[in-house]
Amino acid sequence: MPYIPHTEKDIERILKAVGASSVEDLLGALPSRLRLAKDLDLPKGLSEQELAGILKDLSSRNSTTREYASFLGAGAYNHYIPAVVDSLISRSEFYTSYTPYQPEVSQGTLQAIFEYQTLVCQLTSMDVSNASLYDGASAVAEAVLMARRITGKDAVLLSSALHPEYRETVRTYMAGASDHVSEVFYCTEAGRTLPEAVEAALTGDTACLVVQHPNFFGSLEDVEALSRVIHAKKGLLIVVTNEAVSFGLLKPPGETGCDIAVGDNQSFGNPLNYGGPYLGFMAAKSEFVRQMPGRIVGETVDKNGKRAFCLTFATREQHIRRERATSNICTNHGLCALSCAVHLVSLGATGLRKLAEHNLFKANYLKEGLRAIRGVDIAFGSPVFNEFTIRVDKDPEGVLKALLKKKIMGGVLLKRFYPELDRHILVAATEMNSKGDIDRFVSEIGKLLQ
Amino acid sequence: MEFPKDFKYTKEHEWIKVEGNIATVGITDYAQDSLGDVVYVELPQEGGTVTKNEPFGVVESVKAVSDLYSPVSGNVTEVNDAIIDSPEAINEDPYGDAWMIKVEISSADDLGDLLSAEDYQKFIEEEK
Amino acid sequence: MTIDGAKGLIMDEPLIFERNSEGRSGVLPAPCDVPEADLESLIPKSLLRDGAAGFPEVSEIDAVRHYTRLSQWNFGVDTGFYPLGSCTMKYNPKVNEAVSRLEGFTMLHPYQPEALAQGALRLMHELEAYLCEISGMDAVTLQPSAGAHGELCGLLMIAAYFKDRKRPRHKVIIPDTAHGTNPASSHLAGFKVVPVKSEGKGVLSASAIEAVMDEDTAALMLTNPNTLGLFERNIKEIAAIVHKKGGFVYCDGANLNAVMGLAKLGDLGVDVVQLNLHKTFSTPHGGGGPGSGPVGVRKALEPYLPAPRIRKAGKKYSLVYDRPRTIGRLKAFYGNFSIMVRAYSYIRRMGGEGLKRASIVAILNANYMKERLKDTLSLAFDEPCMHECVFSDKLQAENGVTTMDMAKRLIDYGFHPPTVYFPLVVPGAIMVEPTETETLETLDSFIEAVKKIDAEAKASPELLKNAPLNTKVRRVDETRAAREPVLRWKG
Known part of the structure; x- marks a missing residue:
């Protein structure tokens, strides 16, 4: 039997040691009246070779972002992952260990997380970071709960230019209190959140404003102006970033008045993987650290005074505070955080900047190409990073379908999330899109809209 | 382990020393010993109120967290801010330097059910 | 100053930031093959950042050595025996790692057309069916990212069920032996926790539950086998008590590794269970995740499962978002897909007989x-x-x-x-x-x-x-x- 080393002789030795006459006898802890009478109705076990063949076959029934030129983004970004990432995270001392409860045999994981926390603080310009959360959406939900705890206020104001699935996640987490969640509508001209609209929607009971930057439409928000408005009402500002490569160029949340920065670091070192696992991050001002959810690693010394790392502030967590914990999170996305750290370290300061610029230029090149096409409009006037929204003159669904025939995944249809954006497509470009691909996309969409 | 005779105690392991209508409150030697190294303490604001048998703060060690329950109701007249910066005082001197709050007692009736040092010692023996 | 290799193995390695040397970098991105524009013509200067102070500047080999050394100070299942109770640190098969890295799985965008992701959807659909069969549940969602996430999902469904019937319930009964996640998840889902003690022999008695179960109690949340490693042998009687008062039995499936093919939780009266793929189904723990925490439910709760669901019609698989009674979603997209691939691979390799043997x-x-x-x-x-x-x-x-x-x-x-x-x-x-x-x-x-x-x-x-x-x-x-x-x- 795969992975189970016991021979019949071994089984006999166990039975003898425990004084049982048979396996059945030993299973006495499980009363026979509760036992399953028949076998599980599952496929027969496979040899490793057969299994590999079946999985290969299943995988080949998918089409990849390598086979198609993909301009899909919307919270999941196609980036190049250097070979060092998989090589290093494949070291099984990393991936076959668990939460570093025993620091003396987990210094590798602990130091790596401590460095990851530092990297997140550097990217976001915030004071403290946790060890990771599940993904961007659940990180936003956790940030909202945290803001409510800190402020003692109830209401939550979401920008409608926050990723629709993130908004839905916040509402799900708020369950019983979802009446307290409201949205401020984006400006249909600029495709971003206007401070005056926020001001009108705020009340004295608003715990936090949540804005995404760059937002779901790709537009850059005026975070500083939004910060002034929410802070005037003594609420907290939560800034969400799910295209983390933008940190390479854009003024970070910590410099624009953000109180809690959250989002997804998938863009660094984590493959698309059909939606997961991704990498929720959270960083905050230091005064909020006791209200943060999730693991936090700290630096200390061992009994001989040597530098060492361990989990700290554990009293916030479920295994100690139980129902009064800051969150129920236990397992997080440690290995994804390691992938992110390795990618960031291998890029370095220069590489990060260059990567961000490359993305900006690619998106700009595509945007200008599309702008020149008759039948395509750039939907919103705001500056963008590597993603933007277009409006097409024909049925956008038909356009995207026709592009598929040309091996192009042309973007995400927005009608599904915003009924009023019924001719709109969200388009992203990264360093993975060659000039040739972009030219082909522009030319094909041009032909379709003629 | 020491339990000053002139103090009163609660089953939640707080001690209380009453002088006139002012009560000083802290946690017992037994409490600090069970918690281990105290790393954090959260106390109410001066001028606030506390209610008998209700939490007024939190004390944390590395691996445990415990509410602080007020033995009496009343106004908080003084808070020992020094232990917020040096929580180790709670381990080192629980009955002295590490007092936590002073309360102006609103009703002397609150003192009726508090334990004497002897009774408290008996109580913790049973709890073990 | 550390002398590398002084003890044969290198036991000292500074923080990566302490290896910085200005201007050094490892793997630079490809050169940009479109014309570069003036930055400030694209993004107003007020929105641009100066660099990130202290950001790493190291060579590729230094990065590789750094993480290799770090890894050597870690103890994993591949290093040695790891009997961490409640965590099921079983061997993580290498073939699972290999198949999960196939490009046909890793290079899929969550919003690519369903027609171009039929293999992925089929794998997920089949995995749901396998997990239903193993747990004795009627439907499974693969969305939650971990056990605690699954607990929250299950409890939110229970809350939604009662809210839907205009009879919201406010309490969840949890034994004193429970994992801390259980009360934390219950609180997050809006419930008040009612603790209950196990009896002398470490298991719950029907009478203890009878004494606290009432019509304001939404669920009993137990772990079976429990955290003492004992089977809750009164579970059927206990479930009957809970059901009689209209409540649900939630089972924390963290310990499913003890009962595969031996007992089906659904047959024992369990209505909701979360399954930790990173425990029972051999996916690696990753130094603290990513895991995956699918949730199985009986029919009554099926309408509340998170959206989207995977539907099979003929030979075609699709995602169904139109779910009027759903609790919503717990994260973006569909769950930790690459972990699902590993668990699927494990179940297929073991087969029903193998799981029972395990x-x-x-x-x-x-x-x-x-x-x-x-x-x-x-x-x-x-x-x-x-x-x-x-x-x-x-x-x-x-x-x-x-x-x-x-x-x-x-x-x-x-x-x-x-x-x-x-x-x-x-x-x-x-x-x-x-x-x-x-x-x-x-x-x-x-x-x-x-x-x-x-x-x-x-x-x-x-x-x-x-x-x-x-x-x-x-x-x-x-x-x-x-x-x-x-x-x-x-x-």
């Missing part, structure tokens, strides 16, 4: 451990155990030796310590879960080590107080970490 051998190994160690370590409950057993430091305490001391000393003998000080109901608990993938020889060497440590506890307790002796760092000052927090490098 559970049986997990139970055999745990009972072997229990019998061989019960004269050395105090056994919390001398009952036949399931896949794990709980000891304590009662016998060693007279020499002033604690569970922590023994745990640290085990490290010197080359073992990862068991789970310690949990469950809370056993003071000084030592929770050992050997799993089915360990040989008897490995168990014997662990048993021998524990016996040696017991002898040391009598002869030279100081040795244990000082343990571990052979690790990169000695006992770590966690008090200082909390009192003088340093949570990031500042340069």
Whole structure:
């Protein structure tokens, strides 16, 4: 039997040691009246070779972002992952260990997380970071709960230019209190959140404003102006970033008045993987650290005074505070955080900047190409990073379908999330899109809209 | 382990020393010993109120967290801010330097059910 | 200054930031093949940042050595025996890693057309069906990212069920042996926690539940086998009591490794269960995730499952978003897909017979451990155990030796310590879960080590107080970490 080393002789030795006459006898802890009478109705076990063949076959029934030129983004970004990432995270001392409860045999994981926390603080310009959360959406939900705890206020104001699935996640987490969640509508001209609209929607009971930057439409928000408005009402500002490569160029949340920065670091070192696992991050001002959810690693010394790392502030967590914990999170996305750290370290300061610029230029090149096409409009006037929204003159669904025939995944249809954006497509470009691909996309969409 | 005779105690392991209508409150030697190294303490604001048998703060060690329950109701007249910066005082001197709050007692009736040092010692023996 | 290799293995490695050398970099991105524009013509200067101070600047080889050294200070399942109770640290098959890295799985965008992701959707659909069969549930969602995430999902569904009927309920009963995630998840889902004690023999009695179950109680949340490694043998009677009052039975499936093919939770009266793919289904723990926590439910709760659901019509698979009674979603997209690939691969390799064998051998190994160690370590409950057993430091305490001391000393003998000080109901608990993938020889060497440590506890307790002796760092000052927090490098 795969992975189970016991021979019949071994089984006999166990039975003898425990004084049982048979396996059945030993299973006495499980009363026979509760036992399953028949076998599980599952496929027969496979040899490793057969299994590999079946999985290969299943995988080949998918089409990849390598086979198609993909301009899909919307919270999941196609980036190049250097070979060092998989090589290093494949070291099984990393991936076959668990939460570093025993620091003396987990210094590798602990130091790596401590460095990851530092990297997140550097990217976001915030004071403290946790060890990771599940993904961007659940990180936003956790940030909202945290803001409510800190402020003692109830209401939550979401920008409608926050990723629709993130908004839905916040509402799900708020369950019983979802009446307290409201949205401020984006400006249909600029495709971003206007401070005056926020001001009108705020009340004295608003715990936090949540804005995404760059937002779901790709537009850059005026975070500083939004910060002034929410802070005037003594609420907290939560800034969400799910295209983390933008940190390479854009003024970070910590410099624009953000109180809690959250989002997804998938863009660094984590493959698309059909939606997961991704990498929720959270960083905050230091005064909020006791209200943060999730693991936090700290630096200390061992009994001989040597530098060492361990989990700290554990009293916030479920295994100690139980129902009064800051969150129920236990397992997080440690290995994804390691992938992110390795990618960031291998890029370095220069590489990060260059990567961000490359993305900006690619998106700009595509945007200008599309702008020149008759039948395509750039939907919103705001500056963008590597993603933007277009409006097409024909049925956008038909356009995207026709592009598929040309091996192009042309973007995400927005009608599904915003009924009023019924001719709109969200388009992203990264360093993975060659000039040739972009030219082909522009030319094909041009032909379709003629 | 020491339990000053002139103090009163609660089953939640707080001690209380009453002088006139002012009560000083802290946690017992037994409490600090069970918690281990105290790393954090959260106390109410001066001028606030506390209610008998209700939490007024939190004390944390590395691996445990415990509410602080007020033995009496009343106004908080003084808070020992020094232990917020040096929580180790709670381990080192629980009955002295590490007092936590002073309360102006609103009703002397609150003192009726508090334990004497002897009774408290008996109580913790049973709890073990 | 560290002299690399002075001890054969390199035991010192600075923080990566301390290796910075200005201008150095590892793997630069490809040159941009479109015309570069003036930055400020694209983005107003006020929105641009200056660099990130202290950001790494190291060469590729230095980065590689850095992480390689870090890895060497870690103990994983591949390093040695890891009997961390409640965590099911079984072998993580290499073929799972290989297949999960196939480009046909990794290079899929979550919003690509469903027609171009038929293999992925089929895998997920089949995995749902397998998990239904194993757990005895009617429907499964793969969306939650971890066990605790699954708990939240299950409890939110229960809350939605009662809200939908305009009879919201406010309480969840949780035994004192539960994982901390259970009360934390219940609180997050808006419930008040009602604790209940297990009886003398470490299991719940029907009468204890009867006494607290009422019509404001939405659910009983239990773990079966429970965290003492004992099977809740009164579960059917208990479930009947809960059901009679209109409540649900939630089972934390963290310990499913003990019952695959032996009992179906659905047959025992369980209405909701979360399954930890990173425990039972062999996906690696990753130094703290990513895991995956699918949730199975009986019919009554099916309408509340998160959206989207996967539908199969003919040979076509699609995602269904139109779910009027759904609780919503717990994260973006569909769940931790690459973890699902690994779990799918494991189930296919094992087959039904293999899974049953895994559970049986997990139970055999745990009972072997229990019998061989019960004269050395105090056994919390001398009952036949399931896949794990709980000891304590009662016998060693007279020499002033604690569970922590023994745990640290085990490290010197080359073992990862068991789970310690949990469950809370056993003071000084030592929770050992050997799993089915360990040989008897490995168990014997662990048993021998524990016996040696017991002898040391009598002869030279100081040795244990000082343990571990052979690790990169000695006992770590966690008090200082909390009192003088340093949570990031500042340069």
